[in-house]
Structures are given as C-alpha cells and as structure tokens.
Amino acid sequence: MINLYQPTITKKDIKSVTDSLEKTYLSGNSPIVEDFEKKLAQICGTKYALACSNGTLALHLALISVGLNEGDEVIVPSLSYIASANAVKYFGGKPVFVDVNEDDWQINTDLIESKISKKTKAIMPVHLYGGVPKLNKISEIAKKYKLKIIHDCAESLGSLYKGKHSSSFKDVAIHSFFPNKLITTGEGGLLVTNNLNIYKKAKKIRSQGLRGSEEYDHDIIGYNYRMPAICAALGISQADKIESNLDKKKLIFERYIQNLEKEGIKFQKSDFIVSSSHWLTVIILPTRLIRNRLQEHLYANNIETRKVFKPLNLQKPYKNLESKNYYPISEKISNLGLCIPSSPNLSIDYIDYISNKIIEFIDS
Ligand SMILES: Cc1ncc(COP(=O)(O)O)c(C=O)c1O
CATH class of the missing domain: 3.40.640.10 (Type I PLP-dependent aspartate aminotransferase-like (Major domain))
Structure with missing residues (x-):
C-alpha cells in the first residue's frame, strides 16, 4: 500500500x-x-x-x-x-x-x-x-x-x-x-x-x-x-529535516500539478505573498460521486487517500447550534476534495504512478 x-x-x-x-x-x-x-x-x-x-x-x-x-x-x-x-x-x-x-x-x-x-x-x-x-x-x-x-x-x-x-x-x-x-x-x-x-x-x-x-x-x-x-x-x-521535507513537499505538489492539471483536476491556490508548506496535496474532482469512486479505484490499486474534512457545522456536536446556517464553499471543498499520498519520501516514480492511476480512472 x-x-x-x-x-x-x-x-x-x-x-x-x-x-x-x-x-x-x-x-x-x-x-x-x-x-x-x-x-x-x-x-x-x-x-x-x-x-x-x-x-x-x-x-x-x-x-x-x-x-x-x-x-x-x-x-x-x-x-x-x-x-x-x-x-x-x-x-x-x-x-x-x-x-x-x-x-x-x-x-x-x-x-x-x-x-x-x-x-x-x-x-x-x-x-x-x-x-x-x-x-x-x-x-x-x-x-x-x-x-x-x-x-x-x-x-x-x-x-x-x-x-x-x-x-x-x-x-x-x-x-x-x-x-x-x-x-x-x-x-x-x-x-x-x-x-x-x-x-x-x-x-x-x-x-x-x-x-x-x-x-x-x-x-x-x-x-x-x-x-x-x-x-x-x-x-x-x-x-533537522524541516527544510529538506519542505523542499520535497513542494516538488511533490508541483509534480502532481504538472501531471494532473491538464486533466481538469483543480488544486489549492495560494496568495503570492504565501509560501505553503503543502502539508497534503489535495485534488478537487468534478462531483462527489466521481471523488468517492476515484477513492475506491485508488484503494483497489493499493493507494491510500483521504477525503477532505467534514465541515464543522455538519459535525454532530455542532449541528444543532448551526442548523440555520449554510457554508457552501466548505461543503463544496469537503464533497469534492481528496487528499492524495504526500509523504516527503514519495519518489517521482510513485507520484507518476499515482497520477497515471487517477488519469486512467478519469478517462474511463
Ligand atoms: C487544523 C488542526 N488543528 C488541530 C489539530 C490537532 O492536533 P493534534 O492531532 O496534534 O492534537 C489538527 C491535527 O491534525 C489539525 O489538523
């Protein structure tokens, strides 16, 4: 895996x-x-x-x-x-x-x-x-x-x-x-x-x-x-690994973008005055159903992923407090986002392999 x-x-x-x-x-x-x-x-x-x-x-x-x-x-x-x-x-x-x-x-x-x-x-x-x-x-x-x-x-x-x-x-x-x-x-x-x-x-x-x-x-x-x-x-x-891990994470993020952006997949953006640590690379799929099916497809190919957080207003302890409020963008990102492998030690070969599995699914 x-x-x-x-x-x-x-x-x-x-x-x-x-x-x-x-x-x-x-x-x-x-x-x-x-x-x-x-x-x-x-x-x-x-x-x-x-x-x-x-x-x-x-x-x-x-x-x-x-x-x-x-x-x-x-x-x-x-x-x-x-x-x-x-x-x-x-x-x-x-x-x-x-x-x-x-x-x-x-x-x-x-x-x-x-x-x-x-x-x-x-x-x-x-x-x-x-x-x-x-x-x-x-x-x-x-x-x-x-x-x-x-x-x-x-x-x-x-x-x-x-x-x-x-x-x-x-x-x-x-x-x-x-x-x-x-x-x-x-x-x-x-x-x-x-x-x-x-x-x-x-x-x-x-x-x-x-x-x-x-x-x-x-x-x-x-x-x-x-x-x-x-x-x-x-x-x-x-x-002592902070600097090198940051460099590797930047490379991972950029490689995923290079491989997947042309397929219509969207990524988190940053203001030009921000340098992100790219903690996890997250991809945004066109629909929730496609996101869920992609997660299953990747899992079947031994690739672990995770959905984006469920919005806080939809969590049981906060739901009653928030029943009248609606946070459309949080819900959208939560429904469409999928965190993909982002370990600092992930090789370029693995990033390309994962990207190809994603493209293979989108094309099918
Ligand atoms: C945004 C945010 N806040 C707080 C925490 C809590 O940190 P910890 O898991 O170390 O308690 C996390 C953990 O991932 C987090 O993502």
Whole structure:
C-alpha cells in the first residue's frame, strides 16, 4: 500500500531517543524539552515556544492563556479538523463559524465582521493544508474589535507569510507533531508566541498552575499538558529535516500539478505573498460521486487517500447550534476534495504512478 503519509524515522532519530532514555530523561521537566523548545522557537522566528502533549491541547492552552473565558465567542473557519472547534468548547466558549474562500480554502475575511457580536473575543485563523489566511486583514479586524488572534497552525509548520513564519504573527499560534505532519514527535504540539505574558501564563497552566518556586503551591487550576522528554528527543532530531521535507513537499505538489492539471483536476491556490508548506496535496474532482469512486479505484490499486474534512457545522456536536446556517464553499471543498499520498519520501516514480492511476480512472 502506498500510504497517504509515512513519517521518516532515521537511525539518528532512534539514537536521539535512546540517548534520552539512557540519561533517564523521561518527563516533561527534563532539560531536553527546553532544548527542543529553543530549537523550534528559532525555526518559527518567535521569542518563546512551549512543547505540549499534542496540538489539540496546545490550542486549548493558547485560548485560555490569552484570557478567554466561559461564554466567549471565537470566530473559527467552518472547514477545519474538529480539534479547532473542540478546543473552544473545552473552556466553555462558543465557536462561531465563517465560510472559507473557494481558491485558497482559508477563512473568508470578508465574512468575518458579519459574525462578530458583543460576545466575540477572538479569531482563530486555521492555516489549512499548509496554506495561510489573509493575516493582514485578520489583524485589521482584530484591532478594530479588540479581538485576540489564535493561529491554528497544526498543519502549517514551515509555511511563510510575507517571508515570515506564519505562526510568528500576533498573538499566539500552535503546531502539531502528529505522525502525518511535516516532522513528528509521535504525539506532540507546540505553542509559540512573542508575547511574554502569554508565554508565562501558558507555562504556568501547562504545569498544574504552580504559583512559583514554592513546592506544591498552586494558585490557579492548571493542567498537565507537558510533552514527555522521549517525544522531545525525537523532535530535536526530526527538526533537522524541516527544510529538506519542505523542499520535497513542494516538488511533490508541483509534480502532481504538472501531471494532473491538464486533466481538469483543480488544486489549492495560494496568495503570492504565501509560501505553503503543502502539508497534503489535495485534488478537487468534478462531483462527489466521481471523488468517492476515484477513492475506491485508488484503494483497489493499493493507494491510500483521504477525503477532505467534514465541515464543522455538519459535525454532530455542532449541528444543532448551526442548523440555520449554510457554508457552501466548505461543503463544496469537503464533497469534492481528496487528499492524495504526500509523504516527503514519495519518489517521482510513485507520484507518476499515482497520477497515471487517477488519469486512467478519469478517462474511463
Ligand atoms: C487544523 C488542526 N488543528 C488541530 C489539530 C490537532 O492536533 P493534534 O492531532 O496534534 O492534537 C489538527 C491535527 O491534525 C489539525 O489538523
């Protein structure tokens, strides 16, 4: 089977983990976790980074660290992985959905203001499939309505906006290191920010709300969201692959375009000021039926694919909340989109093989 995504684990990665084990660096308080954080902060171009147990919890941590409370509304794009909305629900907040653009699939900034109410306290731009939303416009809106911005960059490590890492923008951002991401720590997440207050608060909440250096003295309710040292050890070694993985992913995306665009297949577009990490290559087919049949055809040929996320407003936990609202572009992309194999180690021969199987199906 050609997997949708296959992480590359090298001998160097294994050595990094076994070295950590030999030193009995195990917990989230081990020095190696800070080494990982420093390395990633430098790569993302932020002053601070906090390693977390996974991206979902890093997102929850980011939301509460900017000061959001029960009852607060957060603007979230209707097309995303369910973790984006769930993290808002964890603190008793309400995700308010906004549809996405047809070309780049990012939150439609022209629709945001119509969804802002007195209760709106934040915007969560999701940098979907490695693309980047219109950050300038989002920052203007946030300034006008005094809203916080929490970037869900789970899928976009390595993406740039005007030459800067897209997670380095105000106020705070998160990444995920799940095995299908650009680099992996097994499970793992990261909060990055340039804001010292957010960093300090997030660090405290991540470690059970410890007041200061006094033992067992906690003045707020926190969580244990730390990343284990073994995961950080893998992350330190994996981080050396970021640049080469980005180069390979660009090549994969461009090769699929070269092979398939002439067959009428559409791809995610990017603004010229964006450099996408091309997390997963997604193709857009003419109808939902064709997309579903193509998925079956590829599976029969040992090629693993995945549909695009189901829009958040159609997910059971959010359906009643949203029964009167319609997000046509999210639904369209979700119905027509298919994620195709995009592992950094995918050879040109395999890309051509997969492309030929797609063309063979379309021609039949
Ligand atoms: C947009 C988005 N947000 C959040 C997450 C959650 O990250 P994790 O799986 O590390 O919890 C993901 C995971 O893929 C994601 O795609």
